[in-house]
Amino acid sequence: MTLFVEPPSSAEYDGDHRAPAAGEPHQRTKNVKAIELPKAYDPKDFEDRIYAMWKDGGHFEPKDNGEGKDPFVIVIPPPNVTGVLHMGHGLNNSLQDILIRYWRMKGRPTLWVPGTDHAGIATQNVVERRLKEKGLGRHDLGREKFLEETWKVKEEHHGIITKQLEKIGASCDWSRERFTMDEGLSEAVREVFVTLYERDLLYKGEYLVNWCPSCGTALADDEVDHEEKTGGLWEIRYPLSDGSGELVVATTRPETMFGDSAVAVHPEDDRYKHLIGKTVRLPLCGRDVPVIADAYVDREFGTGCLKITPAHDPNDFEIGNRHKLERISVMNGDGTMSAATPEFIQGMKAKDARKRTVEELEAQGFLVSHKEHVHQVGHCYRCSTVVEPYLSDQWFVRMQPLAEKALAAWRKGDITFYPKKWENTYRHWLENIRDWCISRQIWWGHRIPAWTCASCGELHVERQDPTQCKKCGSEELRRDPDVLDTWFSSWLWPFSTLGWPEKTPDLSKFYPTTSLVTGYDIIFFWVARMIMAGLEFMGEVPFKDIYITGLVRDKKGRKMSKSLGNGIDPLDVVDTYGADAMKFTLAYLSAQGEDIPMDMDTTKIGSKFANKIWNATRFILMNLEGRQLGDAKTCEKSLADRWILHRLNEAVKTVASAMDAYRFDEMSHAVYEFFWNDYCDWYVECAKGGLYGDDEAEKDRTATMLIAVLEEALRLMHPFLPFITEEIWSKLPGTREALIGTSYPEADSSREDAAAEAAFKTLSDLVRGVRTLRSEFTIAPAKQVKVRVECTSEGKGVMDGSESIAAMLVRSDDFAFLEEGESTDGSLAVVIPGYTVHVFIKDLIDVDAALARFRKSLDKTLKLIEGKKKKLSNENFVSRAPEDIIAKEKAALAEMEDTAQRSAAYLTALEG
RNA sequence: GGGCGGAUAGCUCAGCUGGUUAGAGUACCGGUCUUACACACCGGUGGUCCAGGGUUCGAAUCCCUGUCCGCCCACCA
Numbered sequence: 001m002t003l004f005v006e007p008p009s010s011a012e013y014d015g016d017h018r019a020p021a022a023g024e025p026h027q028r029t030k031n032v033k034a035i036e037l038p039k040a041y042d043p044k045d046f047e048d049r050i051y052a053m054w055k056d057g058g059h060f061e062p063k064d065n066g067e068g069k070d071p072f073v074i075v076i077p078p079p080n081v082t083g084v085l086h087m088g089h090g091l092n093n094s095l096q097d098i099l100i101r102y103w104r105m106k107g108r109p110t111l112w113v114p115g116t117d118h119a120g121i122a123t124q125n126v127v128e129r130r131l132k133e134k135g136l137g138r139h140d141l142g143r144e145k146f147l148e149e150t151w152k153v154k155e156e157h158h159g160i161i162t163k164q165l166e167k168i169g170a171s172c173d174w175s176r177e178r179f180t181m182d183e184g185l186s187e188a189v190r191e192v193f194v195t196l197y198e199r200d201l202l203y204k205g206e207y208l209v210n211w212c213p214s215c216g217t218a219l220a221d222d223e224v225d226h227e228e229k230t231g232g233l234w235e236i237r238y239p240l241s242d243g244s245g246e247l248v249v250a251t252t253r254p255e256t257m258f259g260d261s262a263v264a265v266h267p268e269d270d271r272y273k274h275l276i277g278k279t280v281r282l283p284l285c286g287r288d289v290p291v292i293a294d295a296y297v298d299r300e301f302g303t304g305c306l307k308i309t310p311a312h313d314p315n316d317f318e319i320g321n322r323h324k325l326e327r328i329s330v331m332n333g334d335g336t337m338s339a340a341t342p343e344f345i346q347g348m349k350a351k352d353a354r355k356r357t358v359e360e361l362e363a364q365g366f367l368v369s370h371k372e373h374v375h376q377v378g379h380c381y382r383c384s385t386v387v388e389p390y391l392s393d394q395w396f397v398r399m400q401p402l403a404e405k406a407l408a409a410w411r412k413g414d415i416t417f418y419p420k421k422w423e424n425t426y427r428h429w430l431e432n433i434r435d436w437c438i439s440r441q442i443w444w445g446h447r448i449p450a451w452t453c454a455s456c457g458e459l460h461v462e463r464q465d466p467t468q469c470k471k472c473g474s475e476e477l478r479r480d481p482d483v484l485d486t487w488f489s490s491w492l493w494p495f496s497t498l499g500w501p502e503k504t505p506d507l508s509k510f511y512p513t514t515s516l517v518t519g520y521d522i523i524f525f526w527v528a529r530m531i532m533a534g535l536e537f538m539g540e541v542p543f544k545d546i547y548i549t550g551l552v553r554d555k556k557g558r559k560m561s562k563s564l565g566n567g568i569d570p571l572d573v574v575d576t577y578g579a580d581a582m583k584f585t586l587a588y589l590s591a592q593g594e595d596i597p598m599d600m601d602t603t604k605i606g607s608k609f610a611n612k613i614w615n616a617t618r619f620i621l622m623n624l625e626g627r628q629l630g631d632a633k634t635c636e637k638s639l640a641d642r643w644i645l646h647r648l649n650e651a652v653k654t655v656a657s658a659m660d661a662y663r664f665d666e667m668s669h670a671v672y673e674f675f676w677n678d679y680c681d682w683y684v685e686c687a688k689g690g691l692y693g694d695d696e697a698e699k700d701r702t703a704t705m706l707i708a709v710l711e712e713a714l715r716l717m718h719p720f721l722p723f724i725t726e727e728i729w730s731k732l733p734g735t736r737e738a739l740i741g742t743s744y745p746e747a748d749s750s751r752e753d754a755a756a757e758a759a760f761k762t763l764s765d766l767v768r769g770v771r772t773l774r775s776e777f778t779i780a781p782a783k784q785v786k787v788r789v790e791c792t793s794e795g796k797g798v799m800d801g802s803e804s805i806a807a808m809l810v811r812s813d814d815f816a817f818l819e820e821g822e823s824t825d826g827s828l829a830v831v832i833p834g835y836t837v838h839v840f841i842k843d844l845i846d847v848d849a850a851l852a853r854f855r856k857s858l859d860k861t862l863k864l865i866e867g868k869k870k871k872l873s874n875e876n877f878v879s880r881a882p883e884d885i886i887a888k889e890k891a892a893l894a895e896m897e898d899t900a901q902r903s904a905a906y907l908t909a910l911e912g
Numbered sequence: 913g914g915g916c917g918g919a920u921a922g923c924u925c926a927g928c929u930g931g932u933u934a935g936a937g938u939a940c941c942g943g944u945c946u947u948a949c950a951c952a953c954c955g956g957u958g959g960u961c962c963a964g965g966g967u968u969c970g971a972a973u974c975c976c977u978g979u980c981c982g983c984c985c986a987c988c989a
Contacts, residue, residue, distance in 0.1 A: 315987050608951045619948030775955035876969035885931050
């Protein structure tokens with residue numbers, strides 16, 4: 001394992017900024033020219049240029065370096081071509097890009113397949129809305145012309161979406177881009193439809209579907225949003241046909257009474273038992289319907305009598321099936337009352353018809369009561385129109401057999417959700433699966449490959465368009481006018497994009513894919529169905545890991561929505577702060593897939609971090625002039641060097657484990673803390689000592705190490721902030737290949753250095769202690785102070801060699817170890833484990849205040865000591881707690897007692 | 913009606929298989945333009961970890977009960 005990157009031999013990337021000095025084959029060992037970075041970090045200066053460099057350089061295509069590593073593959077959740085990307089896309093594409101870049105650098109053949117979804121109803125609605133502005137409907141144009149218009153909209157939006165993904169920095173392989181309605185995917189859809197039909201997993205039947213009168217199409221169950229609404233509950237008198245009495249039914253929808261086929265009562269309801277088998281006469285239309293018994297009826301609700309309208313209520317539909325009742329549709333496809341209703345409401349919308357019917361019932365004395373009633377009302381998820389249960393001929397997929405396989409695969413551990421909690425959601429849905437209505441009465445989408453013979457009615461479902469009826473030979477075949485639900489192509493996405501049903505090299509190499517990154521709102525719509533399709537048609541799950549992201553919300557925790565106007569546009573974010581800032585911020589905030597509250601300002605987290613990286617680099621580059629850079633692997637190491645390498649190694653390990661667990665917050669925190677707190681705040685500060693001195697060799701050595709650690713830090717951070725790291729990388733001395741294509745840092749046990757960690761902690765404790773003292777007594781930062789360090793037996797040697805650095809960091813022009821017998825008069829002490837640090841500032845401060853402060857901190861320590869002692873004298877603890885814990889407690893106690901003792905002694909001396 | 917999740921500093925949240933003196937960012941207070949960064953640096957204030965019970969030597973962490981919030985699913989006319 002190499003310690004640092006080898007200086008690359010050839011310039012693969014020659015940016016337009018850094019000019020390597022002519023004729024310098026290996027700048028590492030030569031005098032370095034001053035390299036200037038623009039003073040301000042401005043992502044606009046380079047993000048577009050770098051993206052083009054990556055793309056044109058073929059860096060997004062999978063590379064097989066022959067190491068036999070497993071490919072890492074993601075298929076993008078295809079954005080709809082209805083519009084532009086929103087923050088949710090910003091989030092999931094940023095996270096996908098982090099995974100992709102990480103594994104690419106790790107050497108796996110890495111592929112990210114981009115693409116877009118035709119989004120059936122949604123896109124059709126966009127086009128219809130445009131037509132409406134011109135006063136036109138889709139039928140004015142006709143199917144063909146309408147589709148032409150829709151393709152135009154698709155092209156328009158597709159271009160925008162692609163551009164946006166590039167802006168975000170998504171490193172997907174554009175040479176493999178797909179669209180759900182392109183030729184290959186359409187073939188996959190057809191193959192699947194026919195295969196399902198052949199396997200008896202597909203059927204056509206009259207069924208009560210969710211109907212959107214505005215879109216004019218059936219909707220799947222999940223495409224209906226339920227909302228609580230206050231409506232009415234009416235009780236209506238249904239007289240018995242024989243005039244011997246009446247039944248009172250309760251209904252929320254009086255206008256559907258003309259479609260009633262029965263009145264049901266509970267079979268054991270003593271009030272009505274004797275009426276079962278008789279008939280009642282429907283008011284206003286005079287039709288006789290039977291009184292039937294069905295256990296579904298709740299005796300407690302309303303009057304205990306339920307009017308049965310099989311064509312307009314899902315439950316009634318079921319009951320109707322059980323009792324073989326007639327289905328009478330009282331509504332047309334556009335939501336108006338049909339010819340099956342009395343003339344006074346024909347052609348009216350349901351709402352008006354309801355009012356009119358109630359008036360009529362009241363006028364004729366059939367209305368018993370009316371009260372308000374709160375219930376769930378379904379709305380179309382695309383256009384929010386109230387959805388009607390509607391009787392029609394539709395195609396369905398039999399889901400039960402598919403769901404069983406999907407459940408089995410999960411139980412076997414073939415798929416894993418991150419975070420795990422979503423597995424419940426997945427399981428619950430699959431265990432309660434219903435058949436999937438896949439036909440849609442719109443034009444934009446995959447046309448159903450089914451033909452009916454006009455003369456004999458034979459149904460043909462085929463791979464090739466039939467020309468002749470296979471039963472009667474008639475050439476008059478009528479194709480089903482409907483198209484498929486948009487998800488019917490989406491559920492094939494992981495293999496259709498790789499070429500299926502063809503047996504392409506990509507398919508065999510990259511299927512199954514590795515990870516899926518998506519939001520929890522489409523676990524049912526999409527994730528579960530992809531798993532079912534993958535198992536059914538490929539015999540294997542489509543991906544192994546499913547990372548479910550949270551939802552990006554506004555600062556108040558509300559969903560971002562157009563109507564609230566509280567959304568932020570990822571492109572605005574990129575424009576203001578840069579793609580790196582957005583990506584880093586989102587990852588940083590992605591805790592366990594929890595929702596992410598953010599606004600424009602939140603992005604400063606990433607933006608400030610990028611700025612920090614920029615400036616740290618600028619500082620280092622400023623100090624390179626004339627330096628002879630050596631080999632960081634072999635050069636002598638200072639304490640700070642050993643410490644930073646140890647810290648770097650820890651960060652590398654944390655990122656690796658966080659990456660395996662899809663903990664984006666953890667990995668980004670790790671790189672953030674390493675670079676900012678360790679590298680900038682301490683390491684670079686320490687390096688200033690070496691850099692500003694007179695020792696040329698030490699200057700060279702310091703610069704060598706600074707650059708070497710920076711280089712590796714850039715590689716470490718690249719997946720999270722790809723643009724700025726690439727830009728900076730290209731400016732470092734030495735010609736080099738693009739960062740995107742280099743290797744990712746690996747954990748290196750030879751860098752583990754507990755001694756350096758401990759020694760550096762002592763150093764930083766000392767520095768912090770003195771700084772706190774200075775700050776509390778407002779000693780001017782520029783004021784140099786005298787310091788004498790007295791060490792205890794434990795402290796011996798730990799600080800040796802760090803004196804000059806410590807002196808610089810605490811601003812002391814007279815810093816030394818305390819000589820035997822040397823006076824400490826005029827000093828105040830900072831007591832840390834191993835050392836008592838005497839700071840000679842007594843004449844500069846209020847001694848009483850200092851004493852009070854000292855006493856306060858001592859009291860705190862004493863209290864802790866008391867607690868620890870109590871714990872350690874507890875029989876139960878000592879006998880039951882594990883040994884290492886006890887040892888740890890003892891050590892902590894000893895250390896505290898030592899400092900407390902020295903503090904107390906010091907305090908006494910000070911007071912005396 | 914069923915299921916899931918959340919409640920930790922003023923705010924937004926980490927705290928993973930129980931062992932810290934409970935952390936970060938931000939806000940706040942004080943000080944610094946210290947030859948990279950004021951998008952910065954240095955220091956500081958701030959917490960009955962929702963309530964109550966239990967398990968344990970030890971609970972923010974595990975279990976139970978309750979309260980409050982959020983989400984998903986569900987056909988009560």
